[in-house]
Amino acid sequence: MTADLKPNQRLLLLTLMARGGSAVNRDLGGIVKLEAADRKALVSQGLLIQGPRLPRGSFELELTDGGWSAARKDFSAPAPSPSSAAAKTLYAVLARLGTYMEAQKLSAAHVFGGVASATSDVRPAAQAVEDAYRSLVTRPQGWVRLSALRKALPGFDRASVDAALLALLRARRISIEPVVDQKTLTEDDRAASLLVGAAPAHHFAFLD
Template structure:
């Protein structure tokens, strides 16, 4: 049933029957939602799909959700509403929302239980490296010594930092270059360098021109 698509009239009829506990007539539709006509195309489509049955021996006809119909509506709930929904649809949806509200009262469920706070997204080492670079440079794009970066990441394993730096460089999310004036390098700068591509890289930059 997951591949079923419904027109607005089909959508309306299915949800109307859900609110009416699975069975209803146009008289009941009129009382609950203000409409008393079911489009023939919607009747035919839903009966052909086996989602509703129609008892034409009653006046007015009785419409009933089949078991596959209930399953189809359940699969329909998380999907986007069909385009061009009408005021009729809005009224039907509000009735269904009131059903959910009544269930929440019975089950002692609050909205906060349905909409919990999102789980915090774990910060990756790559995220930390980029965030640390931003902290060191502020709003400017500039070269930063790897020594300064490593000092801020002193709780991370050196080998893991080196691996992520190399990956970010390969993905062109960061730039790693040698210091052009090698005479300015201290022993600490040399120790903090990353050996990459056959040379030591001492500086990190992001979008530096």
């Protein structure tokens, strides 16, 4: 997917990721130049959502789950060709950051989209995740879909739940993995997924 995008399209996805997943288009003009056709192509590919018109003809651009995934894949992709020295440096930094994130099992949304959750106490959300799991699981250490978990926690935003799951993963209290049979996934399952390493995970289980 990443290799099929133009350099300015790749840069836009990375810029939006760095800004937490969304930004008003007028705030991006000095960073990346994107023609309307390039923007519409990203929307049609399901990587970007364009919001309604705001005052002064501006609008908000937001990464979809696919957009987050595409931007994350750029961490292990070569720099666009031809590339400036600045672009080569950027992709060298992204490669090192990607390696660190994989080693720490950190998702892009956790690093870039959940700053508040990442720096706050995740214990309330972690306890809520465990309580919801115990109420949903049908057997000890059984698997529970993330889609079911999110529906069971309407009082917690997505970033808080993601931060709690990643904290539990780092503490080796849960296993969180992709569903092996991808044909069984619903749209809700895909939308609820959490990027762990380079792959979206769809279900989890407590190990204790």
